Amino acid sequence: MSINALLLWPLITSAVLGLTGPRLGRALPPAVAVRLLTTAALISALATGFALAVAAFAVLARVPFVGALGHWSIAALDSGPRVPAVAGVLAGAAVTALIVAAAVRAVRGGRELVTAALICRDLDDAGGGLVVIVDEHPDAYALPGIRGRIVVSTAMLHALSSDERRVLLAHEAAHLARGHHLYLQVAELSAAANPLLRPVARAIAAAVEREADEIAAAEVGDRRLAARALARAGLARTSGPAHRRALVGALGGADRNVVARAHALLAPPPPHRRFLAASLTAMILVTSAVSLTTAKQTERRFEAAQAGYTRHA
Amino acid sequence: MSTRATRPRGALERQVLACLAIADHPLSVGEVLADLDGDLAYTTVMTTLTRLHSKGALVREQVGRAYTYAVAGDARAMGSSVTAQRMRRLLEAGDDRAGVLTRFVAGLRPEDEQLLTDVLAATEHTEHTEQR
Numbered sequence: 001m002s003i004n005a006l007l008l009w010p011l012i013t014s015a016v017l018g019l020t021g022p023r024l025g026r027a028l029p030p031a032v033a034v035r036l037l038t039t040a041a042l043i044s045a046l047a048t049g050f051a052l053a054v055a056a057f058a059v060l061a062r063v064p065f066v067g068a069l070g071h072w073s074i075a076a077l078d079s080g081p082r083v084p085a086v087a088g089v090l091a092g093a094a095v096t097a098l099i100v101a102a103a104v105r106a107v108r109g110g111r112e113l114v115t116a117a118l119i120c121r122d123l124d125d126a127g128g129g130l131v132v133i134v135d136e137h138p139d140a141y142a143l144p145g146i147r148g149r150i151v152v153s154t155a156m157l158h159a160l161s162s163d164e165r166r167v168l169l170a171h172e173a174a175h176l177a178r179g180h181h182l183y184l185q186v187a188e189l190s191a192a193a194n195p196l197l198r199p200v201a202r203a204i205a206a207a208v209e210r211e212a213d214e215i216a217a218a219e220v221g222d223r224r225l226a227a228r229a230l231a232r233a234g235l236a237r238t239s240g241p242a243h244r245r246a247l248v249g250a251l252g253g254a255d256r257n258v259v260a261r262a263h264a265l266l267a268p269p270p271p272h273r274r275f276l277a278a279s280l281t282a283m284i285l286v287t288s289a290v291s292l293t294t295a296k297q298t299e300r301r302f303e304a305a306q307a308g309y310t311r312h313a
Numbered sequence: 314m315s316t317r318a319t320r321p322r323g324a325l326e327r328q329v330l331a332c333l334a335i336a337d338h339p340l341s342v343g344e345v346l347a348d349l350d351g352d353l354a355y356t357t358v359m360t361t362l363t364r365l366h367s368k369g370a371l372v373r374e375q376v377g378r379a380y381t382y383a384v385a386g387d388a389r390a391m392g393s394s395v396t397a398q399r400m401r402r403l404l405e406a407g408d409d410r411a412g413v414l415t416r417f418v419a420g421l422r423p424e425d426e427q428l429l430t431d432v433l434a435a436t437e438h439t440e441h442t443e444q445r
Contacts, residue, residue, distance in 0.1 A: 112413045115403060122396050127370045128323030132334040132384070133397055140417040143400065150327065151400065156417075157335045162328075162348050168417050169327045175415045177321075185413070208415065219320070228436035231429040233418045238426045258418050259428040266435065 002081045003297055007055050009290045010047035013283060014196040017044055025203030028277060029270045030210035036280045037207065038183045038190075041200045043284050045190035047291045049102075052095035054298055059088025061302070073308030077301065098193050105192035109185045113144065116181075120145025129176070130169070132157065138236040140168055148176035159236035160229060163220065167229035170216035178215075180208045206257075213261050214269070227265035234258040325353075329361050330370060330384065339374055339381035 017040055025033045058077075060066055062085075067074045083091075120143055123131050128150075131143075135153035143149040150172040157165060175181070184205060191201035217226035264270070332348045333340060340348070346358045362382050365371045373380040406412055 109413070112403060112406060115399065116413045119396055119399055119403070124370075127330050127365045127368060128326035130327040130330045132331065135397075139404075141404065141414045144413055152331065154335055157331050162332065163350055165331050166324075166328055166350065169331060170321075170324065171417055172415070173321065173324065173327070180415055181413050184415070212415070219324070224436045227432055230418065231432035231436065234421060234425060234429045235433065237418055238421055238429075257425070258421060259425050259432070262429065262432045266432070 006294045007051045010051045013287050014044045014048050018196040018199050021200035021203040025207045028273050030207045032277050033207035037204050038186050040284050041190035041197050043287050045193040047287050048194045052091040055083045056088050056092030058083040059085050071309045072305035076305035076308035102193035117145040120149050123149050142172040142175035144181040164229035167216045167226045170219040171212045174212040174215035223265045227262045230262045325361050333384050339383040341381050
């Protein structure tokens with residue numbers, strides 16, 4: 001395969017993944033969606049960054065001065081398929097910007113994880129990692145750490161019945177037990193490194209909630225009860241103190257929609273969708289193979305060009 | 314309903330704590346049992362209460378021949394503490410994208426209120442028909 005086709009492949013898969021990610025996230029069983037989509041996003045982001053860097057370098061390497069520095073023959077590089085100069089320059093600019101964006105995101109995510117872990121350490125583990133906050137605003141979330149905590153406000157506890165509270169606690173415990181915060185961080189990092197993957201990151205965030213919902217429903221042995229707990233908690237948040245109501249713009253939370261989650265719980269448990277899962281796995285493997293081939297081909301090309309350089313010298 | 318799956322470790326402790334955290338007076342083992350789901354044994358709840366008390370999460374008081382339990386004071390004063398403020402900042406940092414904290418319910422749209430009311434009505438309705 002020509003080098004240009006190899007270099008375009010990660011961009012094409014990222015675009016396809018970006019377009020189909022939200023659909024895949026809804027169709028696949030949540031546990032499978034979380035793992036496969038996160039892997040696909042990470043591999044696509046890495047492969048895209050690598051392809052852009054190779055494209056940029058392939059053009060940069062044809063500058064005579066660079067060739068002299070690296071001891072390779074420009075004439076040898078010029079023979080055979082070439083990356084167009086404009087494409088190389090654009091790729092270089094893009095990969096630089098994306099590496100900076102990814103680094104900024106990595107630092108931010110890392111700092112938040114550390115802050116969360118430090119807060120966890122400061123909170124007394126009264127029992128089972130539950131922390132109750134006296135607050136008139138209904139809220140509940142999982143705080144990841146070495147031993148994570150489940151934080152629930154008194155208003156949220158008051159809003160729910162005893163068996164609905166059990167759903168909420170099981171849901172948050174599932175986030176911690178499955179390490180969902182790490183998947184979310186990898187998803188966000190991938191989207192920062194490749195904006196085409198932004199919809200995939202949103203799909204992963206939605207799938208993470210769905211997985212925790214399914215685990216909670218299984219633990220209480222009642223899907224309807226789980227749906228009822230979600231609806232009750234959602235309504236409690238819309239009726240809280242006006243200045244802290246949980247309403248967001250139509251775009252922001254569309255993929256983490258509570259209503260969709262409740263409806264999914266009212267429907268039967270999700271089917272396996274083995275063909276879809278296998279297709280996504282195949283895409284991940286092909287993208288990895290393409291990156292390895294790109295690396296091999298580029299290496300061979302430069303080795304040949306370096307062999308050609310000694311002849312001129 | 315259908316068969317109840319096993320409770321993971323710590324799940325019962327959390328349930329008991331959540332129940333006591335919003336109780337307006339100290340509760341006896343029987344009262345905690347009544348608030349939690351019906352499939353629990355009295356001794357299971359009693360063991361959990363005793364364990365939480367020995368960890369310092371609960372305070373207890375002898376009433377007649379039995380104990381009543383309440384959450385230990387400092388756990389309830391969390392709301393305005395520095396730690397709570399740091400948590401709020403973390404939550405706000407994650408409002409525009411997936412943060413490190415995963416909320417039970419986030420991302421509500423204005424039209425969701427009615428849709429959630431419908432879900433609630435649907436689930437409560439079937440529950441009544443099942444009970445009949």
